[in-house]
Amino acid sequence: MISQFFVLSQRGDNIVFRDYRSDVPKGSAEIFFRKVKFWKEDEEEEAPPVFNLDGVNYFHVKVAGLLFVATTRVNMSPSLVLELLHRIARVIKDYLGVLNEDSFRKNFVLVYELLDEVIDFGYAQTTSTELLKSYVFNEPIVVDAARLPPLGPAAMFMQGTKRMPGTAVTKSVVANEPGGRKREEIFVDIIEKISVTFSSSGYILTSEIDGTIQMKSYLTGNPEIRLALNEDLNIGRGGRSVYDYGSSAGAGSVILDDCNFHESVHLDSFDVDRTLSLVPPDGEFPVMNYRMTQEFKPPFRINALIEEAGAFKAEVILKVRAEFPSTITANTIVVQMPLPKHTTRVSFELESGAVGHTTDFKEANKKLEWGLKKIVGGSEHTLRAKLTFSQESHGNIMKEAGPVSMTFTIPMYNASKLQVRYLQIAKKSKTYNPYRWVRYVTQANSYVARL
């Protein structure tokens, strides 16, 4: 069982602190913070999420710049505690709308109230926002969401897509709209994180998609929902059905390696017609997580070249080509490349007519950084950089630079082709027609090209 739970700001201040068992010294928050901050100063290593110090086990997760910490003296399941910490963060976010230090400080009494019900004497009770609603009475003090960095994968919808109401994902589950009436709406987000490693010759070494179907419901009365996925969806590689489909439906079928589901999901008809039925609880939760290693077309091709140009000079050429339809636009793209450690100066040369590009040489860690506001499908962009070294490089310059890594967000695009065919809400009356948002987004997890 958990002895203490506390939340620390980035500076190490206690924002909330709850002691359940009083068998861990009171100064644990400070001890913890010092340990995490100076884990291994020389090697720049991060503290692992679990460690033991003088017989006390410290668990922590980082959410929205805050440290959620639990301590215990007993040999608990690390998975349980870390899941619980994340779940607490999510419940709090459901209530506050926005999770950050400011909203936390303004609402700490509410947070205490939540904590009282979530953990009793160190034992987890419930983390269901739905159930907690009946025990929690403080009203959240809503903070201005616009200028604050939001939490969670759904946050990426904040930018760009204009059709979405701005406050959608930062709305508290309990706070009422200014008009007094709650807006009936439900969000289903298909969020995919892709990892691709290209070899130096552009061949795909590894690729994986980690996806989540995330749901956030603001529907009153918790109606039942049916969510239909691709009919030709297959789960598990090498199963018989995979080959059946492979021969009849061709390459069109989606084959997931594996997936798991939220508790509330009923899979009764999943095997028949690939529909999930559920009564969505309040708050944000993942309906389904899935993993896919089936081959897919990577959205970007990266071409990187580094060449010596004299004793103290070298030239880098970076090319990025968007291999998705021109109706789709990727945004917030950053391309990074570590340069040889003797690099002292870099001069950049962008293609003519480049708009919204930024280039930077991070002297401290010898990294080249190329930012692009957006890339339209089908286009190609090139960056040339001239490097100057402080000393002559001997040996292979290719071995001292790279690999090139890339981060991006592509709204309304998913590499796996997994789709929500329809989202059906059990109707209460004829006039009942809540807003339904089904959104797709793809993000880079580890997108790397080797030199």
Next chain:
Amino acid sequence: MAPPAQTQRSASPSQPSGKGEVSDLKLQLRQLAGSRAPGTDDSKRDLFKKVISYMTIGIDVSSLFSEMVMCSATSDIVLKKMCYLYVGNYAKGNPDLALLTINFLQRDCRDEDPMIRGLALRSLCSLRVANLVEYLVGPLGLGLKDKNSYVRTVAAIGVLKLYCISASTCIDADFTSMLKTLMLNDPDAQVVANCLSSLQEIWSLEASTSEEASREREALLSKPVIYYFLNRIKEFSEWAQCLVLDLVSKYVPADSNEIFDIMNLLEDRLQHANGAVVLATIKVFLHMTLSMTDVHQQVYERIKAPLLTLVSSGSPEQSYAVLSHLHLLVMRAPILFSSDYKHFYCQYNEPSYVKKLKLDMLTAVANESNTYEIVTELCEYVANVDVPIARESVRAVGKIALQQYDVNAIVDRLLQFLEMEKDYVTAETLVLVKDLLRKYPQWSHDCIAVVGNISSKNVQEPKAKAALIWMLGEYSQDMLDAPYVLESLIDNWDEEHSAEVRLHLLTAVLKCFLRRPPETQRALGAALAAGLSDSHQDVHDRALFYYRLLQYNVSVADRVVNPPKQAVSVFADTQGSEIKDRIFDEFNSLSVVYQKPSYMFTDKEHRGPFEFSEEIGNLSVGEEIADTVTPAQRVEASDNDLLLSTSEKEENRGPSNNGSAYSAPAYDTALQIQSELTVSSSSLPSYAPQPSLPIDDLLGLGLSAAPSPPPLKLNPKAVLDPGTFQRKWGQLTVSSSQDCSISPQGVAALSTPQVLQKHMQGHSIHCIASGGQAPNFKFFFFAQKAEEPTTFFLVQCLYNTSSAQAQIKIKADDPSTSDAFAILFQSALSKFGIS
């Protein structure tokens, strides 16, 4: 909440310093206490919030206790909650004041609103004041029978709280049997779960003194109870499911049908999005099938996909917890994961604690089919900017090399690392090449060529430097400039801060001297002189030891520092299988993350209610460690135990040695020295000093090297036909294998192989075949024991004139005499060119 500790902390400007504000609050609270004006509650809320916020940041607001209690007479539930929070926090430190709250809490326990009843009961139980327990019993008893499940949930945990304050009160009131009834009958799953939590904790603590409690605890694992929980499993919250599954994993089913039933029932739990539920289920599966090898293996196959999904779907922290468990499974059954190696590739943006686990797993699953891909991938990480991971990756490549049969390609990769000219890569690689050479001496040629090119100035890390020096000493005959490199290192003796390096330097220079005396003489003298005046005790002792050894007998010195070495086949494992099994027993706990069993990091009292198996086995630190020992000490104590048990296994050599601070080669020789000395004491006089060299000049020692002829007599007219020789050579095993140096005169005298043949014949050792040309010659000799015509000695002698080294392999019909023969042979060889 941490009131006293943090008050000393220098208050930042944004935070109130305390005193003034607190007395201000006190006044305001007093004013509001009696007021019934509208809006009072709102003002109270604001004040209460302030109090709680002070409390959180560590300002002591306990002086407001009576005011807070006065203000608590309200129907506003938010206010009540804040007040409960405050009271719960300060009651323990102010037992007298806590009495003030009993009244209103007891009244609230009888409130109409179940919410208020529950909250009040929870607060009442949380006061943690021993002399107030009498007020607790009544409300708790009512709470357990309350018609509202929320109140019962609170009461079930409340019983445990009471037990922790006063065990006897709790037991006397017979709350445990009430809990047991509730647990087996309550319609609300959370009540059931809380009863289980409380009972497990109470009975575990009681079990040591009460037989009944330990019986009850056992009864939790009986079939009816387990089945009762299993049948209701889906009613429980995900957290309570974990609790139940943990209980089930301790249950021993009667037969395999039962096992399959349980597994089928729990099958869908593997698809749960909560990693804790999945891991708890996996624990059940793994433990139940332990004795069914086939099914156990199927379980591995079944849980792979869910585990991998959890690893990639959660946050880095959750992923780490799951990955640690996957790591454990991979280490247990690497073969089952050998085709999944790509999942263990590192991503550039992963935290290093994740990468390290993955590297470990990659190392473990490497086999003939995937080594090429894995090593290629690892080489990419070596070139990476992430220095700690680059280091780990070099080590991983080395480990794979050490565990593979076909190391050819890997050795090449390792040697390429040395050409990358990154200090840390070079350093790690050197250490590995050294280990590799100890296991695969046959690679020395390739390795030495590359290592020889490394400038010792580029190697700064002690471990790497020690490795390089070891190689310089060990392979001094192959590395042309070994004596000179060593000499320059010795010249900088005073700047060498690591004692380990200095120790290695002493040994290496002595080895080098014994093989290439003229070139190394000066360096040896300098090293011994520096060593003798060294402030480090071990360095001083070793220098003195070598000095005396040389003074005593050079050939003994040679045998001490250059003993015949067998290639190391297995490097000492860091963990015994017993410890690994124990960690596996504790699946889904911190033991897996820390990679040590729980007794190493928890105190006994905290091993928790889940620890049903008490006996820790012979690894236990046991009962003798009193409870006064701090956890840290205890961990240390058991760590020592662990060290002992593993170091004893180390290469099965000699007594365990406290010099474990030194890395392997030095350690070896240290052990060798001890055994050599005891063995040689009897046969010492018979040893001939083979390098008859001007050692006398070295430090002005008088060497008394008077060789007496060995007792072994050889037949001067022995005959052996080449066919028999070949057959014998094929049948017999090498009974003695030695390297010895050849005097400069010997080198000079060997113009053709025939000269040596003739010389050896004079010592009754006959040549049957010879060949080669300068600097490498190869001879096959044989000899026959004088009295026993059936006992032959066969010798292969590799003679290298450029390094002045001879490598001798002896096979004998009677291996027990081969040592004596070796001495004879060496003595004969050493006289070559002189007489």
